[in-house]
Amino acid sequence: MSRQHGTSTIEIERKYDVIEPAGEPAFVGVGPIAVVESPEVRELDAVYYDTADLALARARVALRRREGGPDAGWHIKRDVEEGRSEQHWPLGGDGGVDAGDSGGEGKASVPAALLEEVRELTGGAALVPVARVRNHRVVRRLLDAAGYPVAEHCDDHVTAENLLTGGTQSWREWEVELAAAAPDSRKARTELLDGLEAVVLAAGGTVATSSSKLERTLTGR
Template sequence: MPNHSQIEIERKYDVDDSAVPPRLVGAGAVAIESDPATAELVAVYIDTADLALARDRIAVRVRHGGGDEGWHVKLPGDEGRTELHWPLGAGDSDDPPAELLATLRDRIGDARLQPIARVTNLRTTVILQDAAGFAVAELCDDHVASENLSTGGVRQWREWEVELLGGAPDTREGRTVLLDEIEQRLLDAGAVVSASSSKLARALGL
């Protein structure tokens, strides 16, 4: 079993280097913004040689840095994605946990997993809270550099990512309204809805 799992509901936006994140107090239930916190996140993604997982919109990575470093498996879902998490192994080993591999076996059979992309992200995060202090969402300002480990291709970009947190509305309609109100402020600040579904897809040119 994974260390924990969660439903990841997020939206991504492309921005240029001159864009300034807007104030989001007043968007939906947002009443408080935390001070920004910055961390460097380095993730290596693995897949089969023919990218069987990526083609099924599944991402497997080991991430170092930040509050959720460790192994992650992201699975597509009806609303958002299901994210499974395992801690780093002894000595920060980059060998996938056996339980993680077991969750993928029906999809990949005996195929070997190998590194396919490295993504380095300088992330600045602001936590958005309601009036009672519950965290409803976070706004991440990401400066990203990626390397396709198969082709050697490199990419750099900046994106804003809004992800709902535990204090978000408990209905799908409520979550959509909150995300829509935040989105409008981001668009007004110069953001454009990202055409890419994930950092991995962008790194691979998918």
């Protein structure tokens, strides 16, 4: 894709609620997974933007500015047939309207390219910060016998603030996301995710009640 439209990827993942204490899932032996890498810690800080009446959230679209981790930048996430698409732009942007405080880093403006991407949903209405999500993430890559990444397991400790109401909450969740060496058919990907899910549930996870951190932050559940 061109820089104007951002770079685009598809995320295929499942999310799980976790109550302390929960042990590390035993992923080795599920499908092609032969190795669980040592953990990598990431500190993530994201501010989500929407119209005052949450037009993007109603359409299940998320627009955020995130610092930390390998994909820091501006993102737009949408539902697709299998998973969620994520468009990515680098931090810095290219101008746009003043969108308010971006988590202590001063004033941030939503780049014009992102405003155009969501204009059909917003009708050109102003975008304001609606949520801030800070996440202490522990990532473990799940590799096949040749050392290629099949999936990632993220252990997230989340602190979130609804910037419209002032409400705050904290929780722990797990994500299992497929990676580059995942199966190349939808049926096989589903079977792999089902196998990984069985291990996650056995370790103390439960299927998440919210589809995203943003949804949980805005709804409080």
